[in-house]
Each structure stands twice: as structure tokens, then as C-alpha cells.
Amino acid sequence: xxxxxxxxxxxxxxxxxxxxxxxxxxxxxxxxxxxxxxxxxxxxxxxxxxxxxxxxxxxxxxxxxxxxxxxxxxxxxxxxxxxxxxxxxxxxxxxxxxxxxxxxxxxxxxxxxxxxxxxxxxxxxxxxxxxxxxxxxxxxxxxxxxxxxxxxxxxxxxxxxxxxxxxxxxxxxxxxxxxxxxxxxxxxxxxxxxxxxxxxxxxxxxxxxxxxxxxxxxxxxxxxxxxxxxxxxxxxxxxxxxxxxxxxxxxxxxxxxxxxxxxxxxxxxxxxxxxxxxxxxxxxxxxxxxxxxxxxxxxxxxxxxxxxxxxxxxxxxxxxxxxxxxxxxxxxxxxxxxxxxxxxxxxxxxxxxxxxxxxxxxxxxxxxxxxxxxxxxxxxxxxxxxxxxxxxxxxxxxxxxx
Amino acid sequence: xxxxxxxxxxxxxxxxxxxxxxxxxxxxxxxxxxxxxxxxxxxxxxxxxxxxxxxxxxxxxxxxxxxxxxxxxxxxxxxxxxxxxxxxxxxxxxxxxxxxxxxxx
Ligand code: SF4
Ligand code: SF4
Numbered sequence: 259x260x261x262x263x264x265x266x267x268x269x270x271x272x273x274x275x276x277x278x279x280x281x282x283x284x285x286x287x288x289x290x291x292x293x294x295x296x297x298x299x300x301x302x303x304x305x306x307x308x309x310x311x312x313x314x315x316x317x318x319x320x321x322x323x324x325x326x327x328x329x330x331x332x333x334x335x336x337x338x339x340x341x342x343x344x345x346x347x348x349x350x351x352x353x354x355x356x357x358x359x360x361x362x363x364x365x366x367x368x369x370x371x372x373x374x375x376x377x378x379x380x381x382x383x384x385x386x387x388x389x390x391x392x393x394x395x396x397x398x399x400x401x402x403x404x405x406x407x408x409x410x411x412x413x414x415x416x417x418x419x420x421x422x423x424x425x426x427x428x429x430x431x432x433x434x435x436x437x438x439x440x441x442x443x444x445x446x447x448x449x450x451x452x453x454x455x456x457x458x459x460x461x462x463x464x465x466x467x468x469x470x471x472x473x474x475x476x477x478x479x480x481x482x483x484x485x486x487x488x489x490x491x492x493x494x495x496x497x498x499x500x501x502x503x504x505x506x507x508x509x510x511x512x513x514x515x516x517x518x519x520x521x522x523x524x525x526x527x528x529x530x531x532x533x534x535x536x537x538x539x540x541x542x543x544x545x546x547x548x549x550x551x552x553x554x555x556x557x558x559x560x561x562x563x564x565x566x567x568x569x570x571x572x573x574x575x576x577x578x579x580x581x582x583x584x585x586x587x588x589x590x591x592x593x594x595x596x597x598x599x600x601x602x603x604x605x606x607x608x609x610x611x612x613x614x615x616x617x618x619x620x621x622x623x624x625x626x627x628x629x630x631x632x633x634x635x636x637x638x639x640x641x642x643x644x645x646x647x648x649x650x651x652x653x654x655x656x657x658x659x660x
Numbered sequence: 661x662x663x664x665x666x667x668x669x670x671x672x673x674x675x676x677x678x679x680x681x682x683x684x685x686x687x688x689x690x691x692x693x694x695x696x697x698x699x700x701x702x703x704x705x706x707x708x709x710x711x712x713x714x715x716x717x718x719x720x721x722x723x724x725x726x727x728x729x730x731x732x733x734x735x736x737x738x739x740x741x742x743x744x745x746x747x748x749x750x751x752x753x754x755x756x757x758x759x760x761x762x763x764x765x
Pocket of ligand 1 (some may be wrong): 304305306307308310311312313348349350376399645
């Protein structure tokens, strides 16, 4: 899973982008034009156990996943209603035996396909088969720049070496590569080396994403929260590297918002330009949306079309636009700029997804959240709770000194 | 593993530009316009850019592309040449064009 997708719209809101232009043109879902890109979470199964995983705490079992035929039908329907790009994600999408078949189907119906993977399950032959089936882009997540820290964070031995190997194959097969690095207090000191690693791997892009705190990451917040000093250093390192590596490596940087004054424009606004489909076929406004209890999400297995769900379902309309907003957002000049921040974060921190995101300095809870972040960042909790199907497992005592 | 395509190119009349594998020029039936699909991005090039991009097949060189546009629009070659190169360079800088190269390795 790529935590970067929790955050900015999956399509960067750069003036040279087609998003704004295309959004003005009608599509099947008229009021809110159907998104250009959709995230397909094929499975929650994953050999890694990242303590910041953005999947819900209650992971879906293999037996309830959509079948190959159901996914193919979904892909055809998405292409028909105007979706242009599909991101295959998870869990670990390569854990699905039918991945090559699904990528081929995406190509057949004209979708641009992107694989978001932890890479550890891939063989060279399988990657070659995916390329052959028309895969357009590969994104590999890294947990550090060397095995000691990286394998500890991933909760899997030999994971880092394997990722490096798959990254090399990716470039050998002439597939474009994005390195995704999720940063937190326990690996931020490696950022400079991670940037070098991405250059050495001949990656096209590097995503530096700070952990977003809901789901598993919320459980692990005290072990992950960076210090303010670390964030300042990070910003300086990224900005210097962006300049130095212009034309060699594009670096996208997601700033953590606990320390910010205004919240991020989460998902480009709820139900505005993005949705994802969960392993069991639920259509969600963001992949963390299931952390919000009390919202019902329609499934592709139900009676409604995907376009109908996008346009009419209660879950999408609840926080769409600006009408739902309480004060201070309602009378704020920024309400169409950040859409009140992140609903999942508002829910996680205030118990009500309809509140202003406490990352905003105007939220009555902001001060408290900021202090909490500072306290946790300077605390001595470093033990992870690993993500798994049994509700999480604490790291053994002797493993934290990596 | 021979690198057939270089990612960072300087466009000249001799270059033979082509879209890299990760950038796809496609007609979007829903929104009735051409788009370039790339990782995490969608671009909506204007009509003239689309026409030029369609000529970027990795076989024709830029000189030939300019010739065919000059002929089609009955334009003075010298006048449009610089504009075409500037536009191609801009797309190349953004990573949406690369150069087909002879495999001399
Ligand atoms: S455990 Fe790690 S690799 Fe697996 S889905 Fe979660 S974040 Fe991605
Ligand atoms: S008050 Fe609401 S709209 Fe204004 S900046 Fe804060 S979160 Fe954004």
C-alpha cells in the first residue's frame, strides 16, 4: 500500500496537469466527474508487517476477496465510465495469483496500469510477464536504505535485499520505477541515503511520504512520530536534493501535517477526484475510510453501478463539497482549498469525522494535538506493533535496537 | 542490458523523439479529448501538441516533423521550426518525450 495516496490527490494539482481541464468535461457521473485514477486494493494479504500500514485494523480474508471474474468486470466498468488509470495495490497485489491476467485485462480495456508493490514476492519471470501484459509503471516501497532498519520496520527478514533485486529487474525490463519511502522517527536519519539509493537504482521518481496517523499507524504513533527538528531537516534535505537532481530524479514530498498550520487537502477533497475499491469490492472515498465507523459503503457486489455509487451513495455525499462543514471551516477562506482536511484524521482524533481536522491551527483541538505529537516524538517508545491478521503483534524485546 | 533510450534529451532537428513507455497518448472517449497518461499524472495537451506528438514515432526526425507540418499548414518552415522544437523540448523536460537511439552498443 502506498501511503502517499492517502494524502495528495493521486494526480498532482499542477497547473500543467490535465485534471482541472478534464474535470470540466462531463462524464457518466455528471456532477462530480468520474475520477481519472482509481486504486484497486486487490487483497489485504501481505508478507510484510509494516507498523504504519494504511489498511484497516480488521483485514479482509482471502476467502472474501473479489474473484478474478469480478475484478475483470470492475475494470471494464471503470474504463467504460471514463477512468483512465488503475493503480493495483493492496496489501500486496502480487499475492493474487491472477495479477498478470488482471493487468492484461486492464490493458485490453485501455486502462493505464500501475503496480504498487512491496516487491518481495516477485520473480523475474513474473515481472516480465506483467510487462508483457502491458504494465506501465512499477512503484516499490522501501522501509530504509539498508537491511538492518528496513527489515526491522517491514517485520520481514531479507526483504530489503529482495526489493533491491526487483528494482534492478524493473529497470532491466525498461519499466519506469518509482521508489516510495515512508518516513518516520526511526528511519528519517536515512533519508539522504535513501535519495542516493533511488538514484543508484535508476528510479524515475522518489516519493518521500511521512506516515499518516490512522489505522495501524495510529496504534504505533508513539513509536513513529518524528520530532519537529527532524521535519525541518527533512524539508531542507528534500529541497536541496530536488534542486541538485533536477532532470535525474523527480522527488515528491508529502509533509506531515501534525506540525503544520493548515491541514492537507486530503484526497483532493472527499468524493471529488478519487475512489478506491477494497478487496471485497467496497467503493471507498479514500483507502482509510473504513476506519470511520458509522458510514456504510456500497459494494460492487450490490445492485448499483460504480458510477451510481460515486454519484449518489450516502458515504460519498456525506462530506462532499463544503455544505457539511461546521465552523471554523464554514466561514473560512480556505474551505475550497483544503476542504477541511482529512476526514479519517478528524475521526481518529476527535471521534467525529465531521469535525475540522485538528491538524488545522483553527481547530480547538490543534494545540493539544501538537503538544501530543511533541511529547510522543521525544518519548522513548520505539517498540512496534506489527500489522497482521490477528490484530497486531508487539515486537519482541530484543529487536528494537536496530 | 543496453539502454536504448536516454531519459534526458536535448531536442534538435536531428533528434527522433518518441513517447517513453510510461507515457501514453490516448483519446479519452468520455471527455472527448486527447490525454497523455503518465505515472500519477494525466495531461491534456492542446490540439497542435497532439498533432505533433502523433508524429513522434521514434522513426521520423524533428526536421521531417517540421517539414510535414510546414507542408500541411502552408507555413514558412523557419517560422514554425523554433516553436516545434521549443514545444518538444518542454515535453522532454517534463519526461513525456525521449529520444530513440541507434543501438550502437
Ligand atoms: S504491511 Fe507494508 S507492504 Fe504490506 S500493505 Fe501494509 S504498508 Fe504495504
Ligand atoms: S478552518 Fe477548515 S477550511 Fe479553514 S484552514 Fe482550517 S481546515 Fe481549512
